[in-house]
Amino acid sequence: MSVTEEHVVEDLDAAVRGLHDSGAVLRLSQTEAEAREGYQEPSDEAAGERMVMNMGPQHPSTHGVLRLVLELEGEKVVRSKPVIGYLHTGMEKTGEDLTYAQGCTNTTRMDYAAPLFNELVFSQTTEKLLGIEVPERAQWIRMLMCEMNRISSHMLFMATNGMDLGAVSMMLYGWREREEVLRFFELVTGLRMNHNYIRPGGVAADLPPGWRDDVLRTIEPLPERIDEFDALLTGQPIWRDRLQGVGVIGTAEALALGATGPILRSTGYAWDLRRDMPYLRYDEVEFDVCVGSYGDCFDRYAVRLQEIVESIRIVRQILDKMPKGDYRIQDKKVTPPPRARIDESMEALIHHFKIFTEGFKVPEGEAYTAVESPRGELGCYIVSDGSSVPYRMHIRGPSFVNLQTLPHLMQDSLIADTVAIISSVDPIMGEVDR
Amino acid sequence: MDAQATTAAPDPDGQAPVPAELQPVLGDVPTTVSIDQLVGHPSREQLVDVVRRARDAGYWQCTDLTAVDQVANANRAPLPEGVEPERFEVVVHLMNFEQHRRLRLRVQVPETDPTCPSLVDLHPGAEAMEREVYDMFGITFGSHPDMTRILMPDDWDGHPLRKDYAMGKIPVQFKETPADQEHRSGKGAR
Numbered sequence: 332m333s334v335t336e337e338h339v340v341e342d343l344d345a346a347v348r349g350l351h352d353s354g355a356v357l358r359l360s361q362t363e364a365e366a367r368e369g370y371q372e373p374s375d376e377a378a379g380e381r382m383v384m385n386m387g388p389q390h391p392s393t394h395g396v397l398r399l400v401l402e403l404e405g406e407k408v409v410r411s412k413p414v415i416g417y418l419h420t421g422m423e424k425t426g427e428d429l430t431y432a433q434g435c436t437n438t439t440r441m442d443y444a445a446p447l448f449n450e451l452v453f454s455q456t457t458e459k460l461l462g463i464e465v466p467e468r469a470q471w472i473r474m475l476m477c478e479m480n481r482i483s484s485h486m487l488f489m490a491t492n493g494m495d496l497g498a499v500s501m502m503l504y505g506w507r508e509r510e511e512v513l514r515f516f517e518l519v520t521g522l523r524m525n526h527n528y529i530r531p532g533g534v535a536a537d538l539p540p541g542w543r544d545d546v547l548r549t550i551e552p553l554p555e556r557i558d559e560f561d562a563l564l565t566g567q568p569i570w571r572d573r574l575q576g577v578g579v580i581g582t583a584e585a586l587a588l589g590a591t592g593p594i595l596r597s598t599g600y601a602w603d604l605r606r607d608m609p610y611l612r613y614d615e616v617e618f619d620v621c622v623g624s625y626g627d628c629f630d631r632y633a634v635r636l637q638e639i640v641e642s643i644r645i646v647r648q649i650l651d652k653m654p655k656g657d658y659r660i661q662d663k664k665v666t667p668p669p670r671a672r673i674d675e676s677m678e679a680l681i682h683h684f685k686i687f688t689e690g691f692k693v694p695e696g697e698a699y700t701a702v703e704s705p706r707g708e709l710g711c712y713i714v715s716d717g718s719s720v721p722y723r724m725h726i727r728g729p730s731f732v733n734l735q736t737l738p739h740l741m742q743d744s745l746i747a748d749t750v751a752i753i754s755s756v757d758p759i760m761g762e763v764d765r
Numbered sequence: 766m767d768a769q770a771t772t773a774a775p776d777p778d779g780q781a782p783v784p785a786e787l788q789p790v791l792g793d794v795p796t797t798v799s800i801d802q803l804v805g806h807p808s809r810e811q812l813v814d815v816v817r818r819a820r821d822a823g824y825w826q827c828t829d830l831t832a833v834d835q836v837a838n839a840n841r842a843p844l845p846e847g848v849e850p851e852r853f854e855v856v857v858h859l860m861n862f863e864q865h866r867r868l869r870l871r872v873q874v875p876e877t878d879p880t881c882p883s884l885v886d887l888h889p890g891a892e893a894m895e896r897e898v899y900d901m902f903g904i905t906f907g908s909h910p911d912m913t914r915i916l917m918p919d920d921w922d923g924h925p926l927r928k929d930y931a932m933g934k935i936p937v938q939f940k941e942t943p944a945d946q947e948h949r950s951g952k953g954a955r
Binding site: 343347350351356358415416419421423424428459460462586587588589590591602607608695696697698699701708710712714716717722723725727731732734735764765 | 799800802820825826827828829831833834837838839840841842856858862865867869886887888889890891892893894897901910911914915916917918925926932
């Protein structure tokens, strides 16, 4: 489905006005509201029925520690406001204290369901500042790992989405498939999560022997399982009733609110950084950008389900195309010497020591790069002052921005539907709060 | 490969070539190029108009909005002529979905008057990001409807991402616990 330029621009203006006028976001306390000019006392009838209620931060369906303040009229949500920050640990501040070589250990902990994307975006920005291009094999290894990560992340979504809506068996299946992918990550990186595998200059280690079989063993059962998910959920009338027509958003509204990823694609607008602003070697593999047509919770579910299929397709192509060569750049500025050299050469030992204590210096400047994470555009903006520590490291977390769609998706919906809507936005609170 | 040599050299004139679609948008706003990325340096007064014109020219989304505290930056890149360096910089990334291009805007915000016009009227999606900048840097955004802290607790003092805000550190004592001592002396049955 294509959207012409005029169509969107025209809509965009109306959408922005609409979003401002709708008053979906609960912004003011009663005292603040009364202090404002033009405040009208709500009529007794409406005031008596309106109630402000907290949902979360400790609520099983809020995916961690998201708190929602809901203004209710009976069962209906009039206005709402997401309250965040419960998981804030100042990771951007921490990032100003860690060298570029250490930076990935910090960023990988942001979106813990898709850690490899965080490492990738930090590494890419650092490499852009350094002006280096990582070797071909490293590019393809990064792509393989990221697509596997997309599968595991979307599987986690399938699990939690099912659980939120009462399809508890789906929770078990989703976690099971995710576990299989994590097992592969453990083989390659040594860890199930927070890998610190993708680093500035390449990746930490080459793929282990027999990795092809491991990948195939992981992805081969998936198409059949996805058919099962289809049978279990997609065609099931209860599932459709809970999701179809719930939490609808249009293309222009999504763009205006900064939404990217499956939320934007579910509205029918085909935008995927992998295709539209290719990084790594995504221009050398074939895949489709999955879009929905109504922008409701069901479309967001269906888009993610299809993206798993597309990721499997990309992984299969990577298996065929994986080139031989170095897995990290042979630039002495960035890359520590091989382990064996340290035992025989004093210079290598000093070099190794310097890279891991002092770090490598990055020329002054600023750079922004972005990748398509499972949740949308994941960006990283780094300002360097020429030292080995970023002067400023900012991560544009897609969950943080996407969360702003919640009040608009929820307006005039029922409390029961809010659970479906939060789930379909798929926020990862570690990334929201950073 | 020498990493130092491959970074983009600063433009000698300070003015970068601006693509046709952006010329009416940026007008007389000074520009630079930072590693393949066109950067506009509007003043605070120009910002909203530039963003409005950019939106009409296809930059539909305000993808990212953040700030930088430049007070401790010893190697700050020179700004184009006519742009006075200030302590804070608000950095806006706009996205063109038709041309698949980004535009970066850097706005200088002085320490004595840390305010900046809000983009919320044009891009409702800038709301959370502006609140984050307020929370972390103490820059207030003019017509923002809800200028409150977003990540830190409401009663928090100071703005953590400012460079003069010290990092809290908890001293770690490398002392053996009684259990370790017991283990070492061979008393423990572990």
